[in-house]
Amino acid sequence: MMKRISLGFALFLxxxxxxxxxxxxxxxxxxxxxxxxxxxxxxDEAIKAFSRAIEINPRNAEAYxxxxxxxxxxxxxxxxxxxxxxxxEINPRYFEPYHGRGSTxxxxxxxxGxxxxxxEALxxxxxxxxxxxxxxxxxxxxxxxxxxxxxxxxxxELNSRDAEAxxxxxxxxxxxGDVxxxxAxxxEALxxxxxxxxxxxxxxxxxxxxxxxxGxxxxxxxxxEINxxxxxxxxxxxxxxxxxxxxxxxxxxxxEALxxxxxxxxxxxxxxxxxxxxxxxxxxxxxxxxxxEINPxxxxxxxxxxxxxxNKGELFRGLDDAKEALRLEPENIAFKKSVAELQSMIEDKRxxxxxxxxxxMKRARYDQAIKAFSxxxxxxxxxxxxxRxxxxxxGKxxQxxxxxxxxxxxxEINPRDAEAxxxxxxxxxxxxxxxxxxAxxAKVLEINPLDANAYNxxxxxxGKxxxxxxxxxxxxxxxEINPRYxxAxxxxxxxxxxxxxxxxxxxxxxxxxEINPRDVKAxxxxxxxxxxxxxxxxxxxxxxQALTIDPRAAQAYNxxxxxxGKxxxxxxxxxxxxQALxxxxxxxxxxxxxGIxxxxxxxxERGLSDARKGLKLEPKNKSYQEVVTFMEAQxxxxxxxxx
Numbered sequence: 222m223m224k225r226i227s228l229g230f231a232l233f234l235x236x237x238x239x240x241x242x243x244x245x246x247x248x249x250x251x252x253x254x255x256x257x258x259x260x261x262x263x264x265d266e267a268i269k270a271f272s273r274a275i276e277i278n279p280r281n282a283e284a285y286x287x288x289x290x291x292x293x294x295x296x297x298x299x300x301x302x303x304x305x306x307x308x309x310e311i312n313p314r315y316f317e318p319y320h321g322r323g324s325t326x327x328x329x330x331x332x333x334g335x336x337x338x339x340x341e342a343l344x345x346x347x348x349x350x351x352x353x354x355x356x357x358x359x360x361x362x363x364x365x366x367x368x369x370x371x372x373x374x375x376x377x378e379l380n381s382r383d384a385e386a387x388x389x390x391x392x393x394x395x396x397x398g399d400v401x402x403x404x405a406x407x408x409e410a411l412x413x414x415x416x417x418x419x420x421x422x423x424x425x426x427x428x429x430x431x432x433x434x435x436g437x438x439x440x441x442x443x444x445x446e447i448n449x450x451x452x453x454x455x456x457x458x459x460x461x462x463x464x465x466x467x468x469x470x471x472x473x474x475x476x477e478a479l480x481x482x483x484x485x486x487x488x489x490x491x492x493x494x495x496x497x498x499x500x501x502x503x504x505x506x507x508x509x510x511x512x513x514e515i516n517p518x519x520x521x522x523x524x525x526x527x528x529x530x531x532n533k534g535e536l537f538r539g540l541d542d543a544k545e546a547l548r549l550e551p552e553n554i555a556f557k558k559s560v561a562e563l564q565s566m567i568e569d570k571r572x573x574x575x576x577x578x579x580x581x582m583k584r585a586r587y588d589q590a591i592k593a594f595s596x597x598x599x600x601x602x603x604x605x606x607x608x609r610x611x612x613x614x615x616g617k618x619x620q621x622x623x624x625x626x627x628x629x630x631x632x633e634i635n636p637r638d639a640e641a642x643x644x645x646x647x648x649x650x651x652x653x654x655x656x657x658x659x660a661x662x663a664k665v666l667e668i669n670p671l672d673a674n675a676y677n678x679x680x681x682x683x684g685k686x687x688x689x690x691x692x693x694x695x696x697x698x699x700x701e702i703n704p705r706y707x708x709a710x711x712x713x714x715x716x717x718x719x720x721x722x723x724x725x726x727x728x729x730x731x732x733x734x735e736i737n738p739r740d741v742k743a744x745x746x747x748x749x750x751x752x753x754x755x756x757x758x759x760x761x762x763x764x765x766q767a768l769t770i771d772p773r774a775a776q777a778y779n780x781x782x783x784x785x786g787k788x789x790x791x792x793x794x795x796x797x798x799x800q801a802l803x804x805x806x807x808x809x810x811x812x813x814x815x816g817i818x819x820x821x822x823x824x825x826e827r828g829l830s831d832a833r834k835g836l837k838l839e840p841k842n843k844s845y846q847e848v849v850t851f852m853e854a855q856x857x858x859x860x861x862x863x864x
Contacts, residue, residue, distance in 0.1 A: 251277065252284055259291055267291040282311040286318045293325055301325050316345040320352055327359055335359045350379035354386050361393055369393050384413035388420050395427055403427045418447035422454045429461055437461045452481045456488055463495050471495045486516035490525065497529050505529045520549035524556055527563065536567045537599040567600065574600065575607055582614060590614040605635040609644065616648055624648045639668040643675055650682050658682045673702040677709045684716055692716045707736035711743045718750055726750045741771045749780050752787075760784045775804040779811045786818050794818045809838035813845055816852070825856050 255270035271288035274281055289304030305322035308315055323338030339356035343349060357372030373390035376383055391406030407424035411417060425440030441458035444451050459474030475492035479485065493508030509526035512519055527542030540563040547556040578593035594611035598604050608631030615624035628645035632638060646661030662679035665672050680695030696713035699706055714729030730747035733740055748763030764781035767774050782797030798815035801808055816831030829852040836845040 252281070252287075255284070255287055255291075259287060259294075262294070264291045264295045268295075280311050282308040282315055282318075285311065286315065286321065289318065289321055289325075293321065293328075298325050298329050302329075314345055316342050316349070319345065320349070320355075323352070323359075324355060327355070332359045332363050336363075348379055350376045350383065350386075353379065354383065354389070357386070357389060357393075361389065361396075366393050366396050370397075382413055384410040384417065384420070387413070388417070388423065391420075391423060391427075395423070395430075400427045400430050404431075416447055418444040418451055418454070421447070422451065422457070425454070425461075426457060429457065429464075434461045434465050438465075450481050452478050452485070455481070456485075456491070459488075459495075460491060463491070463498075468495045468499050472499075484515050486512040486519055486522070489515070490519065490522045493522070493529070494525060497525070497532075502529045502533045506533070518549060520546045520553070520556065523549065524559055527559065531563055531566065536563060537596060539563055540567060575604070575610070578607070578610055578614075582610065582617075585617070587614045587617045591618075603634050605631040605638060605641070607631075608634070609638060609641045612641070612644055612648070616644070616651075621648045621652050625652075637668055639665045639672065639675075642668070643672070643678065646675075646682075647678060650678065650685070653685075655682045655686050671702050673699040673706055673709070676702070677706065677712060680709075680712060680716070684712070684719070689716045689720050693720075705736055707733040707740060707743075710736070711740065711746065714743075714746060714750075718746070718753075723750045723754050727754075739770050741767045741774050741777070744770070745774065745777045745780060748777070748784075752780065752784050757784045757788055773804050775801040775808055775811070778804070779808065779814060782811075782814055782818070786814070786821070791818050791822050795822075807838055809835040809842070809845065811835075812838070813848055817848065820852060820855070825852060828852055829856060 251270050251274040255267045255274060258264070258267035258270055268288055268291045271284045271291065274284040275288070278284070285304045285308035289301045289308065292298075292304060293301035302322055302325050305318040305325065308318040309322075312318075319338045319342035323335045323342060326332075326334035326338060336356055336359045339352050339359065342352050343356070346352070353372045353376035357369045357376065360366075360372060361369035370390055370393045373386045373393065376386045377390070380386070387406045387410035391403040391410065394400075394406060395403035404424055404427045407420050407427065410420045411424070414420070421440045421444040425437045425444065428434075428436035428440060438458055438461050441454045441461065444454040445458070448454075455474045455478035459471045459478065462468070462474060463471035472492055472495045475488050475495065478488045479492070482488070489508045489512035493505045493512065496502070496508060497505035506526055506529050509522045509529065512522040513526070516522070523542045524546035527539040527546065529539075530536075530542060531539030533539075540560070543556065543560045543563050547553065547560050550556055574593045574597035578590045578597065581587070581590035581593055591611055591614045594607045594614065597607040598611070601607070608627045612624040612627030612631065615621070615627060625645055625648050628641045628648065631641045632645070635641070642661045642664040646658045646665070649655075649658040649661060659679055659682045662675045662682065665675040666679075669675070676695045676699035680692040680699065683689075683695060684692035693713055693716045696709045696716065699709040700713070703709070710729045710733035714726040714733065717723070717729060718726035727747055727750045730743045730750065733743040734747070737743070744763045744767035748760045748767065751757075751760035751763060761781055761784050764777045764784065767777035768781070771777075778797045778801035782794040782801065785791075785797060786794035795815055795818045798811045798818065801811040802815070805811070812831045812835030816828040816835065818828075819825075819831060820828030829849065832845065832849045832852055836842065836849050839845055
């Protein structure tokens, strides 16, 4: 942009002359000193010199005016106005103070004051083109476009080489919607100053408004050749490319603009729209989201992100965005229509999300089940059964806190949902929250006193708490309700075994196996009971049966290894421990047992190595600590004897 030369500044230079360096400063040359300092941009010294001149002659209007200029240069606008006013009180026909005070009022935002002073200046000098131009600027800022055009026109009549006046008049014509006249004025400005990037940009915008996108792109390109960091030119050229359907070039220009200003929400929004039109919805959503991070009140970005999400199949998130856009602009008809359309799409496309969720659960596709149940909940936030089933899916994924949260939400909606209490109890049992689990199973039994599963599960919780008699009582009640409840027999068998009543344990495991002959755990546990009774052949038979049903039953290999070790078949025992560890490399007990077998074979070093591995996996296990300590002692004793 070309710098303007103030007529007032040109005139005041004729008043007085500066002292030459080395001349003595006398009262008569203070004014000249002030002018010299002002030229040298030493404003504080200039103010001091003009002040001395005013002290000598308080009626020195020129000194007041020039001191006002110095104050204005320092940004002290109120003192500048004071000095201009004093100059005018002394000489009401003094053109320059009116001009200077008008410019100062304009800087302070007092447009009426500025216009009044410019008008007074023009009464004194009706040929001051620069003042017409400045008054035009003030009229334009007040929104009085016709008056602004009139003043710019008068300025151009007086100075036809004023590129800025052409550009400003072009802007005014554009504001009035007279694009052709705007283009004509921008063109004249560019003839005078062909390196004015801003005018190329403005003319480009005018071409775009006329629908001449090629002309617009050409001018934006010229602007960028002059100033490669011209943000608005990249932005608007991008929009022109987008309107022409050249989305790649549009995206490229928006990207360049964002390098210059990475916090421009509108450009992120525009680039998002280009990505959306290209079908790259993920990038579109990403850009809309960035726009909203910068400007959380950007309603259009919410609306467009909602559409992009809907087109991605995320109907509910899309609807949330559309609703937020409408909340920000409740009278926007397009936003109202968008919300209605998305709601209709959800109703049309949802089918029965709940049934879909159940179908996914049957196929163990838990992530898809969660999504389906979530959609059912979005449609009906009080859908207790959907919360319960989503909780089941979270539980299957091992995310017990989320499962418990969903069961709890469902129970808030339906406090009589026994199944939700049961499921929450099981999640809490698996988390080790035994008292809470017991409380949940008790709620189930309040609702349904004949729920065998609740008795069985509460029995498990009592067992984990070490209250074996209560556990056995609950398993027994479960079996009274359902005499064919194989798992309850198996669980009661474990409780009997832990109490040391092995015959009763074996009897319950046997009943469990009559009901379910393929229960690997029942064979493994019965085998372990036989093992503890010293009936090793029966134990091995049960472990063999378990491994026939499930060749990857690590516990059966481990237990059979113990039995073989007790029979003195250490190599076969070690082979079984090897198999157990191959299946489960973190099976601490198998390491300990293999270590003992090695030790019994006389290979203490190998035995200690295995025992240490087992202890590393379960460092708080006192039995493992004792095994390691014993082996270390044995090895130490052996070394002492060798010495």
